[in-house]
Amino acid sequence: MSRPDIAVTGLGAITPAGTGLDAAWSQVCRGAPTAATDPGLAGLPVDFSCRIPESDIGAVIGRRKLWRLDRFTQLALFAADEAVRDAQLDPRTWDGARVGVVIGCGLGGARTWEAQHLRLKDQGAESVSPMLIPMLVPNMAAGEISLSLGARGPSVVAATACASGASALSIAHDWLTGDRCDIVVAGGTESGSTPLMVTGFHRAGALSTRSNDPAGASRPFAPDRDGFVMAEAAAILILERAADARARGVRPRALLAGTAASSDAYHPTDPHPQGTGAQTAMVAALADARFSARDVDHVNAHATSTLKGDTAEANVISRMFPHRPSVTSNKGALGHSLGAAGALEAALTVLSIQQSTVPPTANVDAPAPEFDLDVVTKKSRPQRIQAAASNSFGFGGHNVVVILTAG
Structure with missing residues (x-):
């Protein structure tokens, strides 16, 4: 339908x-x-x-x-x-x-x-x-x-x-x-x-x-x-x-093409070490948007700067997107605003799509060598973005992924 x-x-x-x-x-x-x-x-x-x-x-x-x-x-x-x-x-x-x-x-x-x-x-x-x-x-x-x-x-x-x-x-x-x-x-x-x-x-x-x-x-x-x-x-x-x-004569800034949520059912505060719940949400969000993983050319990562959380997310992104889309985290500049973070990062992802620009991840010269990610660092990168994933994860094992596309 x-x-x-x-x-x-x-x-x-x-x-x-x-x-x-x-x-x-x-x-x-x-x-x-x-x-x-x-x-x-x-x-x-x-x-x-x-x-x-x-x-x-x-x-x-x-x-x-x-x-x-x-x-x-x-x-x-x-x-x-x-x-x-x-x-x-x-x-x-x-x-x-x-x-x-x-x-x-x-x-x-x-x-x-x-x-x-x-x-x-x-x-x-x-x-x-x-x-x-x-x-x-x-x-x-x-x-x-x-x-x-x-x-x-x-x-x-x-x-x-x-x-x-x-x-x-x-x-x-x-x-x-x-x-x-x-x-x-x-x-x-x-x-x-x-x-x-x-x-x-x-x-x-x-x-x-x-x-x-x-x-x-x-x-x-x-x-x-x-x-x-x-x-x-x-x-x-x-x-x-x-x-x-x-x-009513208004051109969309972007489209919210798909969303999905899952639960780790693993630990009150730690993410699942293999990121299985996060991957479930990513797969379901792509299906909701009727996209394949290869359609995603940018990821706005949850990436809070914690040891376990960043490791789990990095591993999932590299598994899900072997074509290595650009990755950024806004939290290097703006910190972690908890319940506001997912909405703020989605809004900034909309601007990335509109402005064809990926902001750098502040305070990072290069990602940890074990992460197979194309993390944007040091300066903004010009990039035409057709589809982006914005990840959000929370204590309690909550995983939510939204897919945004050009309008």
Whole structure:
């Protein structure tokens, strides 16, 4: 049976590179790291992160909202506003009942959790904000976007750890091909660089400990990598059927050609050493897109800069794609934004397709010699891209792969 092409018509983001997706694109194309010492983590074993620069978020989402929203929701609203405008849509005129919202988020209101717990501990119960629950629950990222845009279709938050943003795109794809929606606001958001969260990831052995060189700490696929760098970000993609977009005079930025997910069922935090679950997702995503492995000429890797994770992914990519497509990881420049990462990297992959450019993997002169990969390093590479795979993997054994093509 034929099914409609799903178009990406709008992109929005706020990242450690600054406000707007163009700022992130510029940063990754220059291969410039954003990691730096974080005053909020002073005194901890890991005292650096990739933070969003000070910006006037309130000017976009409304200053009266700021006090009642955790930062992860603020970021999501900011990115959604940019994406809707980029798609040339007007929420005042669309049929809100046919607009869905699906957002990926791994941690929810981590900042609120920690701040309000300290209040309870130090000042007593009456000091705790009556807005505590709506500030911290992860679903409020989708709920507040729906409220802001008048989107009355399905509204969901996907929580698949570091694959959450990609899971959101996969769900949105299903809603559109299944005719549940005409437009979906899809993406991911996270602001989890708090003392407790950073300490937790450090105790799990996941973070780089290069406090003497924060900028050089995130080193995907490098032989001397030692863990990822926490980051905050939000990225939103507007998805709709390509025929609908063209009917209103908008040319798709790219097509979301296929998606798939799988589970390792192996370990709570470690990836399967042979990457069997990741390979299952890649094979299924290609089948969903009706492509062969050889059709893929670029891979935006999950590649967080961990020893086990990068090794498993590198081995799967080399097995799946022996023709050696170009490979990059945006996390060298932007860090690992957890639940936002999959959406952010998909958005940057759209720009790679549009701009015929593959950004370099920051901080990497060459991949580890045991990896048979064509990792782009040092400078951006001009390349015409017809089809790209964007990989996302998460604690719990979640694997999500999306296939993007030229529109």
